Amino acid sequence: MKIAIQASDLDHERIDGTRVYILNMLRRFGKISSADEFLICHKNEFNPELAPPEFPNYKIKKIKFPFFWTQTAFAWQVWKEKSDVLWMPMHNVPLIKRKSLKTVVTIHDMAFKYFPDHFPKKDLRRLNFLTDRAIWSADKIIAVSQATKNDVLKFYPQIKKEKIDVIYHGFDAEIFQKEISREEIKKVIENWKLKIGNYILYVGAIQPRKNLRTLIQAFNLVKKEWPSLKLVLAGNRAWMWEKEMEEIEKSPFRDFIVLAENLSFCDLAIIFRQAKTFVFPSLYEGFGIVVLEALASGVPVICAKNSCLPEVAGDAAEYFESENVEELSAKIKNVLNDENLRNKMIAKGKEQIKKFSWDKCAQETLDYIKN
Numbered sequence: 001m002k003i004a005i006q007a008s009d010l011d012h013e014r015i016d017g018t019r020v021y022i023l024n025m026l027r028r029f030g031k032i033s034s035a036d037e038f039l040i041c042h043k044n045e046f047n048p049e050l051a052p053p054e055f056p057n058y059k060i061k062k063i064k065f066p067f068f069w070t071q072t073a074f075a076w077q078v079w080k081e082k083s084d085v086l087w088m089p090m091h092n093v094p095l096i097k098r099k100s101l102k103t104v105v106t107i108h109d110m111a112f113k114y115f116p117d118h119f120p121k122k123d124l125r126r127l128n129f130l131t132d133r134a135i136w137s138a139d140k141i142i143a144v145s146q147a148t149k150n151d152v153l154k155f156y157p158q159i160k161k162e163k164i165d166v167i168y169h170g171f172d173a174e175i176f177q178k179e180i181s182r183e184e185i186k187k188v189i190e191n192w193k194l195k196i197g198n199y200i201l202y203v204g205a206i207q208p209r210k211n212l213r214t215l216i217q218a219f220n221l222v223k224k225e226w227p228s229l230k231l232v233l234a235g236n237r238a239w240m241w242e243k244e245m246e247e248i249e250k251s252p253f254r255d256f257i258v259l260a261e262n263l264s265f266c267d268l269a270i271i272f273r274q275a276k277t278f279v280f281p282s283l284y285e286g287f288g289i290v291v292l293e294a295l296a297s298g299v300p301v302i303c304a305k306n307s308c309l310p311e312v313a314g315d316a317a318e319y320f321e322s323e324n325v326e327e328l329s330a331k332i333k334n335v336l337n338d339e340n341l342r343n344k345m346i347a348k349g350k351e352q353i354k355k356f357s358w359d360k361c362a363q364e365t366l367d368y369i370k371n
Contacts, residue, residue: 001035001036001037002037002039002082002084002085003029003037003038003039003087003369003370004038004077004083004086005038005040005086006074006086006087006088006089006090007022007042007052008041008042008043008070008074009022009090010023010026010046010047010050011044011046011047011050012047012050013047013236014205014236015047015050016204016205016238017287017290018089019047019050020050020289021089021144021169021361022050023052024358024361024362025362025365026053026058027052027053027362028359028362030055030057030058031055032362032363033057033370034057035057036057037057037059038055038058039059039061039077039078039081039083040059040060040061041061042060042061042062043062043063045062049264049265059081063077070092070094071094075094075095075096075097078094078097082098083101084101084102085101085102085104085370086101086103087105087369088103088106088134090106090108091105091108091130091131091134092130092134093105093134093138095133102139102140103139104138104139104141104368104369105134105138105140106142106143106144107141107142107164107286108286108287109148109151109307110148110151110154110155111285111286112127112128113151113155114151114284115208117208118208118209118240119240120240123239135152136156136159138163140163140164140368140369141159141163141164141165142164142165142166142365143167144166144169144286144287145168145286145307145308146308147286147308147311148166148308149166152164165368167361167365167368168355168361169287169289169292169358169361170357170359170360171289171292171296171356171357171358172358173357175265175266175268176269176272176296176297177297180270184266185273185274188270189274192232192258193258194232194258195230196274197274197275197276198228198229198276199229199230199232199258199275199276200219200230200231200277200278200279200332201232201234201272201277201278201279201294202231202233202234202235202278202280202281203234203268203272203278203280204234204282204290205235205236205237206233206235206236206245206259207237207238207244208240208241208243209282210281210282211282211283211304211322211323212244212247213247214281214322214323214325215231215279216231216251218279218325218326218329218332219231219251219253219257219329220251221325222329222336225333226336229256229276229336230256230257231256231257231258232258232260232271232275233248233257233259233260234268235260236261236262237261268293269297272294272299273297273299275299276300276335277299277300277301277332277336277342278290278291278297278299278301278302279302279328279332280294280302281320281322281328282307282309282322283304283306284306284307285306285308286307286308288303288308288312288313291303291309291313292356294349295349295353296353298349298350299349300318300335300345301316301317301318301345301349302319302320302328302331303317303318303319304320304322305319305321312356313352314348315348315352316348316349316352317345317349318331318335319331
């Protein structure tokens with residue numbers, strides 16, 4: 001079987017959950033399905049952190065084209081190669097394709113439906129158009145959580161639920177559970193002027209939906225009891241990040257807020273593991289890979305109680321209402337001050353992550369694409 005895959009997101013400088021997902025699928029497809037041929041197309045140069053392996057059954061095509069790449073250069077390549085199946089790991093499909101081409105689309109979330117004000121207008125129009133087209137034209141849909149499947153059915157009630165399969169993401173155990181030397185830890189911690197076990201960690205993009213203003217305001221309250229504590233925001237600026245940065249700048253504890261951009265996966269694993277607690281205040285997520293990475297790193301997790309997050313973290317996390325600053329600050333204080341609570345959360349986290357793996361995700365995804 002010839003399977004075409006749109007992988008242009010792996011060219012991007014900014015790393016996010018959807019790009020980690022694509023990478024981990026491509027790390028496995030070639031091994032678990034050596035009899036199939038994979039056409040993997042992208043535009044420019046792979047981000048070195050996101051470059052997929054080169055298996056004998058992979059045909060990796062770099063196709064440069066300046067306009068509407070998915071609808072032009074990519075669509076033509078898929079047509080020319082006479083692929084049997086097209087997997088689109090993002091909310092998009094070529095408008096023109098062979099009638100015989102089976103199409104499978106992964107839907108990550110419906111954030112732009114719930115929070116349209118958190119997206120630039122041009123991106124919002126594009127997301128609505130492309131997602132509408134993808135959902136209606138796809139032969140099959142992969143939802144990354146039950147919450148995402150429910151959201152698709154909510155906004156597209158005419159779609160049959162049998163058309164959608166829930167396939168969970170995983171986490172990279174080789175990165176987030178590997179042994180790390182004291183020298184490596186010291187180098188990274190000192191580079192960011194941190195102290196082991198003396199910072200709160202957030203990992204993710206800097207953009208409105210991530211609700212960082214609530215986290216920063218809660219941190220301001222916690223600082224009264226933990227004067228040396230720092231807040232590390234590990235992630236790059238995505239879009240509409242200006243108000244988030246304003247919130248950082250106006251904090252009376254600005255000097256204790258560290259914006260750690262462009263971290264490698266290895267450095268991120270160290271930053272995760274040395275944190276006192278991980279806080280994920282997002283207003284909405286389709287899955288939330290970073291929650292699994294935190295649990296795998298042995299860090300107590302505090303999450304907003306919404307969307308898929310209770311589905312992913314289970315009873316291993318402490319939860320708060322998304323925009324309740326006082327509740328979040330109280331949760332953080334409890335975790336910081338109660339060693340028994342932290343140990344229980346870490347133990348539950350180790351059990352929770354057994355439900356998820358990239359190997360399982362890849363096998364289920366490939367089976368669904370092929371059958």
